[in-house]
Amino acid sequence: MIAQHLKKLPLTRETSLLVLAYLYLPIFVLIGYSFNANRSATVWTEFSFAWYERIINNPSIQVAALNSLVVASIATVLSTSIALLAALATSRPFYGRRMVEGSINLPLLLPEIVIAVATLLLFMSLGIKLGLVTVTIAHVGFCIPFAYLPIRARLNDMDKRLLEAAGDLYANPYQVFRRVTLPLLWPAVLSGAVLAFVVSLDDFIMTFFVAGPGSTTLPVYIFSAIRAGVTPEINAISTVMLVVSIVLVVLSYWLGQRGRSKAN
Amino acid sequence: MSTIGSQPVIRRLLLLGPVGFTLLGLILIPLAIMGYISFLPRNLYGGVDWQADWQWHSYVQLFFQEDFDGNLELNWVYAQALLRSLAQAGGTTLLCFAFGFPVALWMTSLSERSRNLMVLLITIPFWTNLLIRNYAWLIILRENGWLAQAVNGLFPQAGGITLLYNDFAVSVGLVYSFLPFMILPIYSTLEKLDWRLVEAAYDLGATRWLALRRVILPLTMPGVVAGALLVFVPSLGAYITPALLGGGKTLMVGNLIQQQFGTARNWPLGGSLSFLLLGIMLLALILFALYSRKAAKSMHRGVGA
Numbered sequence: 001m002i003a004q005h006l007k008k009l010p011l012t013r014e015t016s017l018l019v020l021a022y023l024y025l026p027i028f029v030l031i032g033y034s035f036n037a038n039r040s041a042t043v044w045t046e047f048s049f050a051w052y053e054r055i056i057n058n059p060s061i062q063v064a065a066l067n068s069l070v071v072a073s074i075a076t077v078l079s080t081s082i083a084l085l086a087a088l089a090t091s092r093p094f095y096g097r098r099m100v101e102g103s104i105n106l107p108l109l110l111p112e113i114v115i116a117v118a119t120l121l122l123f124m125s126l127g128i129k130l131g132l133v134t135v136t137i138a139h140v141g142f143c144i145p146f147a148y149l150p151i152r153a154r155l156n157d158m159d160k161r162l163l164e165a166a167g168d169l170y171a172n173p174y175q176v177f178r179r180v181t182l183p184l185l186w187p188a189v190l191s192g193a194v195l196a197f198v199v200s201l202d203d204f205i206m207t208f209f210v211a212g213p214g215s216t217t218l219p220v221y222i223f224s225a226i227r228a229g230v231t232p233e234i235n236a237i238s239t240v241m242l243v244v245s246i247v248l249v250v251l252s253y254w255l256g257q258r259g260r261s262k263a264n
Numbered sequence: 265m266s267t268i269g270s271q272p273v274i275r276r277l278l279l280l281g282p283v284g285f286t287l288l289g290l291i292l293i294p295l296a297i298m299g300y301i302s303f304l305p306r307n308l309y310g311g312v313d314w315q316a317d318w319q320w321h322s323y324v325q326l327f328f329q330e331d332f333d334g335n336l337e338l339n340w341v342y343a344q345a346l347l348r349s350l351a352q353a354g355g356t357t358l359l360c361f362a363f364g365f366p367v368a369l370w371m372t373s374l375s376e377r378s379r380n381l382m383v384l385l386i387t388i389p390f391w392t393n394l395l396i397r398n399y400a401w402l403i404i405l406r407e408n409g410w411l412a413q414a415v416n417g418l419f420p421q422a423g424g425i426t427l428l429y430n431d432f433a434v435s436v437g438l439v440y441s442f443l444p445f446m447i448l449p450i451y452s453t454l455e456k457l458d459w460r461l462v463e464a465a466y467d468l469g470a471t472r473w474l475a476l477r478r479v480i481l482p483l484t485m486p487g488v489v490a491g492a493l494l495v496f497v498p499s500l501g502a503y504i505t506p507a508l509l510g511g512g513k514t515l516m517v518g519n520l521i522q523q524q525f526g527t528a529r530n531w532p533l534g535g536s537l538s539f540l541l542l543g544i545m546l547l548a549l550i551l552f553a554l555y556s557r558k559a560a561k562s563m564h565r566g567v568g569a
Binding site: 009013016018019022024026029030083094103107117118119122125138144198209222226246 | 275276278279280281282283286287289290291293294295297298301363364366367369370371372373382384385386387388389391392393394395396397399400401402403404406440443447459472476497498500501503504508518521522525531534538541542545549
C-alpha cells in the first residue's frame with residue numbers, strides 16, 4: 001500500500017480550487033444576474049422574478065423553446081436507436097471493427113463549423129427547404145456518438161456468462177437480446193439518450209446554419225438576442241437552459257452508475 | 265458459444281446499416297459536395313457556377329491575390345487569421361496543461377468518493393451550453409463590469425484596460441470551453457500510474473520536483489498528449505468564442521469560413537478554408553497516432569512495466 005502523502009504535491013490543491021472557481025464563477029454570475037431587478041444588468045438592486053415572468057410570456061421564446069424540444073426529442077429517439085444497433089454490432093470482434101468505431105466517433109472530432117457548412121450545402125444542392133426537418137436530420141448525425149459511447153461501454157463491461165447461460169438454457173439469439181441483454185443495457189441506453197437530448201438541445205452552430213426562417217431554436221434565439229445587446233431576459237432564459245442541462249447530465253450520470261451496480 | 269463470439273455477417277451489416285447510412289449522408293457526401301464546390305468559380309449572385317471547369321482559384325486565393333496586371337502577390341489576410349488560430353489554439357493547449365495537470369494530480373490524492381465527485385464537477389460545465397458559457401464571460405469581462413472596474417482600480421496608470429473584444433478574452437473563453445478535455449485524459453492515466461515507481465524515486469533521494477519531472481510526467485505523457493489533441497483540435501476550429509468575445513480584429517478561421525457562406529458569399533473560398541482547417545487537424549491526428557504507436561512500443565520494451 002502506497003502512503004497517500006506521496007501523492008500530495010504542493011500547490012496542486014490551491015490550483016484545483018482556483019480552477020473549480022474559474023469553472024463555476026461564470027455559471028453563478030449568470031444565475032445571480034438573472035434574479036436582479038435592475039434593467040442594467042451590472043448594478044445589483046434587489047431580488048426579483050420579473051425577468052422569468054417576461055420570458056414565460058414572450059411568444060418568440062415560447063416558439064423557440066417548443067422547436068428546441070421537438071427537434072431534441074425526435075433527434076434523440078433516432079440517434080439512440082441507430083447508436084444501439086451500432087453498439088450491438090461493434091461489441092463483437094470482427095475485421096475492421098476499430099475503423100468502424102473510429103468512424104462512428106468522427107462527428108466528435110471534426111470541427112462543427114465545417115460540418116455545419118457542408119450540411120447546409122448538401123440541403124441546398126438537393127433543393128430541400130430549410131426548416132425544422134433539416135435541423136432534426138442534422139442533429140441526428142452529431143448526437144449518435146454521444147448516445148453510442150455509454151451503450152458501448154456498458155456492453156463491454158457486461159458479464160458475458162449471463163448471455164452464455166441464457167444460450168445454454170435454449171434461448172435463441174433474439175430471446176437472449178430481449179430478455180437478458182436489453183434489460184441489463186437499459187440504464188446505459190437511457191443514459192446515452194439523455195446525453196443525446198442535452199447535446200441536441202444545446203446545439204447552436206449546426207442549427208444556426210441549417211435552420212431556415214421561422215425554425216429558430218432557443219440557442220439561435222439567444223445568439224441573436226446577444227447580438228442585439230445584453231439584457232436581463234437573456235440571463236433568465238440562459239439560466240433555465242443551464243439548469244435543464246445540469247439536471248439532465250446528473251440524471252444520465254446516475255443512470256450510468258445504477259446500471260453498473262445492477263449488472264455486476 | 266456462437267451468440268457470444270462472432271456474429272453472422274448479414275446481421276452485423278444490418279446492425280451497422282443505419283449508422284453507415286447516416287455517416288455517409290451527413291458527413292461524407294456533404295464534405296464531398298463542399299470539396300467539389302471549392303474547385304468551382306464563384307457565381308456573382310452568391311453560390312457557384314456548377315457548369316464551369318475545375319480550377320484551383322480558391323486555393324490560390326488563400327495565400328495570393330492578383331494585382332491589376334494579373335500578377336500574383338502574397339495576400340496576408342487569410343494567412344493571418346490562420347496564424348492567429350494556430351497561436352490561439354497552441355496557447356489554449358499550453359494554458360489548459362498548466363492548470364489541468366495540477367488538478368489531475370490533486371484528484372488522484374483524494375478518496376474514491378471525492379474523485380468521482382470531482383470528475384462530475386469538472387464534466388458538468390462541459391455539458392452546459394457552449395454559447396451560454398461564453399455569454400457568461402461576456403457579462404463578466406465587459407466594459408464597466410465589476411472585473412474591469414477592479415482591474416482598472418488596481419492599475420489606474422494603465423489608462424483604462426479593456427478586457428473584452430480582444431485576444432485575451434478569446435483565450436479566457438477557449439480555455440474555459442476546453443479545460444475538461446485536458447484534465448480528464450491526464451487524470452485517467454494518472455489513476456493507473458504505479459505509485460511505487462514514485463516511491464522508489466523518493467527512496468533514491470529525488471525531490472518532489474525531480475520525481476514529478478522525471479517519473480510522473482513521462483509516465484503520464486500519453487494522457488497529456490491525448491488531452492493536448494482534444495484541446496488543440498476544437499480550439500483551432502472554434503467559432504462561438506471568437507464571435508462573442510473577440511473583436512473585429514481577432515477573427516479566427518472558423519469565423520472566416522462562416523463569413524464566406526454568409527455576407528461575403530464566396531462559397532469556393534469557404535470550401536478551401538474548410539479543407540485547409542481539416543488538413544491541419546488531420547496532420548495533428550496523424551502525429552498523435554504516430555506518437556501513440558511509439559509509446560505503445562516503448563511500453564512493450566518494459567519502460568513502463
